[in-house]
Amino acid sequence: MKLSTPRLQPLPPEQWSEEVREIMRPIQQQQGEVPNIFKTLAHHPKLMRRWLVFANHVLFKSTLPARERELVILRIGWLCQAEYEWAQHVRIGRAAGLTDEEIHRIKAGPSAPQWSERDRLLLQATDELHADAHISDATWQGLSRYYNTQQLMDLVFAIGQYTLVSMALNTFGVQLDEGLPTFATT
Numbered sequence: 001m002k003l004s005t006p007r008l009q010p011l012p013p014e015q016w017s018e019e020v021r022e023i024m025r026p027i028q029q030q031q032g033e034v035p036n037i038f039k040t041l042a043h044h045p046k047l048m049r050r051w052l053v054f055a056n057h058v059l060f061k062s063t064l065p066a067r068e069r070e071l072v073i074l075r076i077g078w079l080c081q082a083e084y085e086w087a088q089h090v091r092i093g094r095a096a097g098l099t100d101e102e103i104h105r106i107k108a109g110p111s112a113p114q115w116s117e118r119d120r121l122l123l124q125a126t127d128e129l130h131a132d133a134h135i136s137d138a139t140w141q142g143l144s145r146y147y148n149t150q151q152l153m154d155l156v157f158a159i160g161q162y163t164l165v166s167m168a169l170n171t172f173g174v175q176l177d178e179g180l181p182t183f184a185t186t
Contacts, residue, residue, distance in 0.1 A: 001083050003173030010039030010174075019045045023052070036174050037084065037165075058161045062154040064147075066096035068122055072155065073162045074098075074106045075126040078183075082166030087180035103186055118146050122155070129159045 013034075016024065020042045027034050041048040062069055070093035077085035090103055105112045110123035121142045125135045135143075135156070143152060168174075176182065 001173075001175065002081065002170045006036075006040070006173040006175055008040050008043055008172045008174075010036045011042040012039070016042055017045065019049075023049055033177070035088070035177050037088075037169065040172050040174050055161060055165075058154070058158050062158060063150045064154045064158065067093075067098055068118075069154075069158055070096045070098055071102075071106065071119060072122050072126045072159050074103060075109070075123050076130060076159050076162045077166055078107050079127065079130045080163060080166035080170065082169050083183050084169045084174045084176055084180075085162060085166050086183060086186070087176050090181050090186050100186070117142070121146070125155065126159050129156065130163065 011020070013021075013024075023045060024034055024038060024042070027038055038048070041051070058069075070089055073089045074086060074093055077083075077089060093103055094100070105114065106123070109127060110120045115123065121139055124139045125143060128135050128139055140152075143155070147155065
């Protein structure tokens with residue numbers, strides 16, 4: 001974790017406004033306990049409401065297959081050293097079909113052995129966007145053999161979305177929810 005204590009304390013339910021309660025209701029119904037990211041965003045309910053529309057597209061309505069989406073989310077979380085992001089998506093990535101060995105290998109990036117060409121290209125695109133805010137022609141052409149236009153667009157927006165989230169998590173000091181893995185344990 002970049003910060004050992006939060007800069008913005010997660011708001012407990014007894015401090016939520018009616019607007020925040022309305023936003024949190026579906027999260028509570030789906031997940032039970034509300035994760036710290038949402039309790040932190042409760043400080044700015046109008047931002048949270050609008051951001052959730054985009055975040056829900058990327059996470060639940062993207063044209064990318066879930067496994068590939070999680071591969072790039074974990075990679076950008078690692079590149080940004082956003083341990084909260086990493087921890088949440090280790091769980092989601094496993095559910096989407098990533099193995100523990102693949103999750104560990106994501107840290108090494110596209111040059112690690114054993115990646116398929118498709119996975120290597122996804123990781124390369126993530127690294128390029130992180131480093132240069134641009135996917136090279138060679139990587140784009142390689143990805144175009146596997147993905148259609150909408151999928152390529154969803155790829156760029158997924159990496160961008162989770163770069164944004166990683167910056168927010170790191171800056172606000174959002175702490176791991178109980179039971180989540182750390183960088184060291186995965």
